[in-house]
Amino acid sequence: MLTVLALASVVLLGIVPEQSQAITIYTGWERHALVGSDIRLSCSFFSWRWTSDDVTFSWTYRPDGSRDSISIFHYTGGEAYVDNKGPFRDRVEFVGNPGRRDGSILIKNLDFNDNGTFTCDAKNPPDIVGRPSSVRLLVFEKLPIQAGVITGAIIGVVLGLLVLIVVIYYLMRFLVARRVFSLSVSKHGKKKKEGSQQRQGPAPPADPSKVKAAASEKKKQESRKDKK
């Protein structure tokens, strides 16, 4: 019974990983760049196996409107081989890290003729079944503004101003109401104190009432200034 179980598990472990043994390659979808600038095309992969020493990366380029693709970069056996005859001669540089599954290249001094599709293919022996991934390069004279940025900004600013005005309006109303309330309270308090003083005579010190009178005078002056 146990041996049957052990045999079954060994067989399953042997079969299942083979089916899921496919390498997945990730590049960007589209890249925008200015004429004359440099661009880094990133390529990385996911594989169930450890990164082997024989890992290979290769980049091919297909111009816009053409059906042929040419190879511009190949990394194998620990060495990087760049294009030395084609349109990217002396412009390609390997900036990736094969140990970290990164096969990115740097293309310098872009031109309008570099518009096209770049395809990255990575192989991690024995994991070699996978679909290459492509990134489209668009070279602009002037970087266009993304759709919706200015639209969103204008709408956001106007609605924000509206909210700000409403908040300030309610704040002013609240402050004015509070000031009116405190003014009426201090007047009421002063009247009460004067009444109690007249009944008791000049025994309590006159300072608190003088301070209160000065405070209410100050408030009256402030409200007069505000009205102005």
Next chain:
Amino acid sequence: MLLLLLGIILLHIAALVLLFVSTIVSVWTSGETSTSDLWKNCTIHTGGHACSPASTGEWIQAVQALMILSIIFSCLSLFLFFCQLFTLQKGGRFFLTGAFQILASLFVMSGAIIYTVMSPEWVPEKNTFGYSYILAWVACPLALISGLIYVILRKRE
């Protein structure tokens, strides 16, 4: 009295509907086989329609923003009208409602003006202005009149 109220609300809703149609339907310019702006450019060929997103220049985005803002302000004005109808004192004026509606009409007007002035840059000569553009121009005075009526109106029983 009720008739007056109904008429005013109908005018407001008419302006709002025109604004919605003008903003949503993408026919600000139309040629023989193509229509373009505000959101996508479509050309008709033997297979059917082929639509691509409109150009992302700064001015088109400004027109988009102004049209959307005018819709927002007009909706807010309708909502405020119903609020003020029930909370305003007798004899009071619908200032806030009228102000929002007039602002909405100003936004439509500036959007239409910007589009008129800048469109020769991105539209070839033989194309003419489409019906969305015309609806925007019709919605502007409608909204203005509606806003002015709100400002002049006084609340009665």
